[in-house]
Amino acid sequence: MRCALVATFFLPNSSMDDRGGYHGYAATDQYAVDPHFGSLAELQELANALHARGMKLVLDTVPNHVGPHHPWVHDEPAANWFHGTLAHHLTASFDFSMLINPHAPERDRDPILHGWFANSLPDMNTDDPTVSQYLRQNTVWWIEETGADALRIDTFAFVNRGFWNDFHAELHLLFPRLTDVGEVFDQHPEITSSFAGGVTRAGIDTGLYTPFDFPTYFATREVFGEGKPMSTLAQVLASDALFPHPERLVPFLGNHDTSRFATAVPDTDAQRLAIAYLLTTRGMPQIYAGDEIAMKGGGDPGNRVDFPGGFEAGPEQGAFTESTRTPEQQATWSWFQQLLKLRREHAPLACGAEQVLDAGPNDLVYIRKGTSACSAMDRKSGEDGDFIVLQRAADPAAHSLMIELKNTAAEGCTPSVPVLGQAAFKQHDTQLTINPSTDVVILPCRFERR
Structure with a gap:
């Protein structure tokens, strides 16, 4: 390709x-x-x-x-x-x-x-x-x-x-x-x-x-x-x-x-x-x-x-x-x-809304959600998203990121297996813990359909 x-x-x-x-x-x-x-x-x-x-x-x-x-x-x-x-x-x-x-x-x-x-x-x-x-x-x-x-x-x-x-x-x-x-x-x-x-x-x-x-x-x-x-x-x-x-x-x-x-x-x-x-x-x-x-x-x-x-x-x-x-x-x-x-x-990466969830000296975590900015022909139904984790560290695996999702654009979006990079993650109530093994991780997530 x-x-x-x-x-x-x-x-x-x-x-x-x-x-x-x-x-x-x-x-x-x-x-x-x-x-x-x-x-x-x-x-x-x-x-x-x-x-x-x-x-x-x-x-x-x-x-x-x-x-x-x-x-x-x-x-x-x-x-x-x-x-x-x-x-x-x-x-x-x-x-x-x-x-x-x-x-x-x-x-x-x-x-x-x-x-x-x-x-x-x-x-x-x-x-x-x-x-x-x-x-x-x-x-x-x-x-x-x-x-x-x-x-x-x-x-x-x-x-x-x-x-x-x-x-x-x-x-x-x-x-x-x-x-x-x-x-x-x-x-x-x-x-x-x-x-x-x-x-x-x-x-x-x-x-x-x-x-x-x-x-x-x-x-x-x-x-x-x-x-x-x-x-x-x-x-x-x-x-x-x-x-x-x-x-x-x-x-x-x-x-x-x-x-x-x-x-x-x-x-x-x-x-x-x-x-x-x-x-x-x-x-x-x-x-x-x-x-x-x-x-x-x-x-x-x-x-x-x-x-x-x-x-x-x-x-x-x-x-x-x-x-x-x-x-x-x-x-x-x-x-x-x-x-x-x-x-x-992944349409959210191209034209979804963006919200920063965590920003520190050596890490940046944000979500791209939905397809609000897509052209009409590219707009998708539903509200899926992608977590993006960027970490500047000699050993990314040595760092754990804990992100509170309540009252954020990511609340209710359940992450799945990374499509880029490697990371272990778990979610407890509204707290998401990510243990990245690589400097870049993209985790797709899906919102519950009501």
């Missing part, structure tokens, strides 16, 4: 000039496919192949800026096409707290909304109605041409909320089933949540389906890479009330803007725990290509090297099959595969 993935996203649209940066976010033509990837016809072929497999295509889109070698830089289509000019412009600031602080002056917000990213990428004047319309129409064209199912929106927080309100109003009208996820690179839930659709405490509703779950990203790095208490993860979950739809959040362990997870968290036992948490906590997890084989890499551009065997290297030198993977790569692949299989077979 292969790893079970439901969607893939990349940045094929907008032709790039390599002089604008290795990163692929320096567009020179908004209506051309990046030749590194191929042609529009090949992109359409990819979309059809994904859909035939029941998978989704997510396009990466960047309304915030273009590349420094875009023809517009020296020949603007209209006056005020950009915020500033090549000679005179602000440099982008990353202090997003200024955007939600009602007492912050415009002086402190302007560099965020009008500054040139990295002091080199021309900032589109999304305050201008003509520019705004152009960017909306460009996005509509890409969706129609490719049949894209969703968008990944780069540098979301750097664009004014009025633009996003109009952007989503038009897209939702034309493509009612389209979803999108916005990049708000910040560890504070009070900041990331303020950009979610339905939130108006910082201004007009952006209409965004969901932001990325950067708070969980930062917490997993701290817990599994720096040894902070496991309860740090529970503290992030405690802020879910700030999001209208926390079940939509997209947690991840790393991406193309961060050091590789296997480099930041070199301990393989800690990696196992982190992967288990990613694939059993609420939300739709994102797996950065290569993390499934524990690829390593530091900051840009070391975190964006080709997948082994990709492009010029050839599959015989790569990691596409078990026979060509190293033992370390295969171990990580198998762990992802095992957890993804369970996530697919």
